[in-house]
Amino acid sequence: MSTVRCRIAPSPSGFLHIGTAKMALFNWLFARSQGGTFVLRLEDTDAERTEEEFVDAMCEGFKWLGIDWDEGPPFGDEPEKGALGPYRQSQRRELHHNEGMRLVAEGKAYRCFCTKEELDADRALADAEKRPFRYSRKCRDLTPEEIAAKGDTPFVVRFRVPEGETVVDDLVQGPVKFNNKEFDDFILLKPNGDPIFHLAVVVDDGLMQISHVIRGDDHLTNAPRHIMLFNALGYPLPQFAHLPMVLDDAGKKFSKRMHGANVLDWRDEGYLPETLINYVVMLGWTSEEEGREFFTLEELKHLFNINRLNKSAARFDRKKLDWLNGQHIRMLTPETLRDRVLPILAAKGIDTSGKSVEWLTQMAAICQEKIPTLNNIVDYVDFFFRDVDAYDMKAENKYFRQPESAAWLEADIRMMTAAEDWTHDALKAAFEKEVEVTGVKLGSLVNAARLALTGKPVGPGMFELAELMGKETALQRMNRALEHVRSIT
RNA sequence: GGCCCGAUCAUCUAGGGGUUAGGAUGUGGGAUUCUCAGUCCCAUCACCGGGGUUCGAAUCCCCGUCGGGCUGCCA
Known part of the structure; x- marks a missing residue:
């Protein structure tokens, strides 16, 4: 076990x-x-x-x-x-406080009556003299009489840092040695009895029987303090692993x-x-x-x-994240992709309720290879859910303002109208045959059609999207595009 | 300032006394006779600097530089 x-x-x-x-x-x-x-x-x-x-x-x-x-x-x-x-640590105050006072009773910690103001002044002085600030330890060895004489004076509890050195045997960093002289007699309990972080973590980790403390390496220099506390409190020492941030x-x-x-x-x-x-x-x-x-x-x-x-x-490299996300998107089943993408479309105000689940699955499938993020799907499918009322300007110049533009669209329309089978395969076969007999470039036919159908220069494969769009809507859009082309050329 | 940690292509990293220093992302080019993307190929790019130890150092040691952390009645 x-x-x-x-x-x-x-x-x-x-x-x-x-x-x-x-x-x-x-x-x-x-x-x-x-x-x-x-x-x-x-x-x-x-x-x-x-x-x-x-x-x-x-x-x-x-x-x-x-x-x-x-x-x-x-x-x-x-x-x-x-x-x-x-x-929740906030509900463990009693525990922390009791353990802190236990250390006082055992002589491993002590009451310090220095006020924050005094300490701040000392710190400022040390700064001014460019020497490291160190707590004076003036309360470290107060006699019971002196303590009694303080009466109700508020106090903090400080840890009595032992002599010697502390080694953090870190699973990632290896052994890291510290001289205990480096550490002040740090505070354990505030005047109101609340614990300071170091006491709270150690008490909690100890009582929760944590065996491995894996945390950021910003805690590496806190680890010796914690080890000293584990020992003082009599808890078994966990293993430490400090990871880079x-x-x-x-x-x-x-x-x-x-x-x-x-x-x-x-x-x-x-x-x-x-x-x-x-x-x-x-x-x-x-x-x-x-x-x-x-x-x-x-x-x-x-x-x-x-x-x-x-x-x-x-x-954190966004470019690699994008690549990786694309990899993971491609690993999804089309059904899963569909389910993940639907809320995104809804959030963009796209109403997908009129479509069957099968249709929506297909929609997801034809985008799956192309999108680096889920959100990219919006631009790949929004034209299915609204009319095309404008054409991308650059694409328009390339496909709608050429001398052959009308002829391309006419050929497209002729083939689409004649299509007995409104499927990707049948459409593709028809287009390829047209290319073979007339010598016109497939790209011209396809891209003009895509622009007519979607208004965009980029998107899913044209035959796939046409199939999903349905013959009727597709032909409406094709004819409207043809009219548009005739009006501008 | 003191103490502690880290350092290989632009980025994430493998390796760790003798290697053509490997992969991935990115970037550039080519292929895929539909865009974009993807995929496939090719190319590009690195051992922080200086000293040691050693026949030999990117690798081990020291110093420096740079980056980060701690040095609180914050966590």
């Missing part, structure tokens, strides 16, 4: 950040590949930054990506899952404000969750199968290997 327990502990700040998604994914993957447990814990102790909608928005991001959790807080209709809750396409930290920082931005732009998972996993991990780049979540569950994580940060 596996004892692997991983967690993602995001602070719900409004949406699921791409970087958080990466960390969640790797934790999830590790837990799943080891038959372990994946825990979602909300670090919502910063009250001003937490709103219920924020929590919902973030969980929606996880759901979209397909990252589920075995233990976690209530979400939507789901009750809290797991026996080691509560899974995701950079934007300019190589900078992916700012919260930037478009694309929210994973749901990608959904809204027509990317598949499969794509995002596949793309993010490639940002810092490679499979043993060299050169392989295409993965589904299900495959990843079996292939994931924590030894193949990368140490350096990677940029």
Whole structure:
């Protein structure tokens, strides 16, 4: 039986950040590949930054990506899952506070009566003198009498950082050694009894029996503090793995404000969750199968290997994402593609209710090879749902303003009218025969027809779209185009 | 400032004492006698710099440079 327990502990700040998604994914993957447990814990102790909608928005991001959790807080209709809750940090204050005070009782932490103002002044002085600020430790060895004399004076609780050195045995970074002198006696509890991040994470990870802490490498220098706390609290030490963060396409930290920082931005732009998972996993991990780049979540569950994580940060490259999305779109069945694309058309005000499911499936199918994102489908099919009232100008010059333009359309109309079978194959055969006997270029016939039928220079294959459009509508549009051509040439 | 981490084509990466430094995306060109896209082929492009160690360094070590992080009564 596996004892692997991983967690993602995001602070719900409004949406699921791409970087958080990466960390969640790797934790999830590790837990799943080891038959372990994946825990979602909300670090919502910063009250001003937490709103219920924020929590919902973030969980929606996880759901979209397909990252589920075995233990976690209530979400939507789901009750809290797991026996080691509560899974919202804001509901664990008592625990944090008690553990902090336990350290005081055990002499591993102490009450500090220095005020924030005093500390700020010290800090300013240190700055002015260009020396590193360090807490004076003046409260470190107060006698019981001195403490008693303080009466009701508010105090913070500080950790008594032990002498010596702390080694983080990191699964990704290797052993990283720190001299404990580098660390101040950091604060554990605020004057109101609330815990500081370092205490809260360690208490939560300890009590939730987390076996592997996989997180961003911005926490690498926090790890020794956490290790000291694990030891002081008497919790078994988890394994650590610090992963590089995701950079934007300019190589900078992916700012919260930037478009694309929210994973749901990608959904809204027509990317598949499969794509995002596949793309993010490639940002810092490679499979043993060299050169392989295409993965589904299900495959990843079996292939994931924590030894193949990368140490350096990677940029988020939109171009490669586009390519990958196209790959994933092509992997879909036409039915699935249809279902994914229908809401997008609806959102654009396109009413598809008059069409059969079979027809809509065909519509999706003829675009499948061509669109890099789901949203691109709109331009590929909108002409099916509205009249063509204008023609693309450049295409018009090329196909409607030539001396032979009318002749092309006349030939098209003649063949279409004569078509006994209104199918892609029959139409294609007729056009090819025409080319053979008259020597006219197929492109001229086809592109003039496409322009007549869609008003656009680009789109699905002409024979495919004509078949779907139906003979009657197609011929109406062809005749209208012919009139138009005669009027301008 | 102090401490810590990182560095292979433009981008994601493989490799890791002796290789023609491999793949993918992008870009350029060609093919596919319907556009666009796709697909297929070809081409283009890299070991951050300097010192060591070694017969031999992209690979190991040191220094530097650059990038990132921590250094909060934020998480």
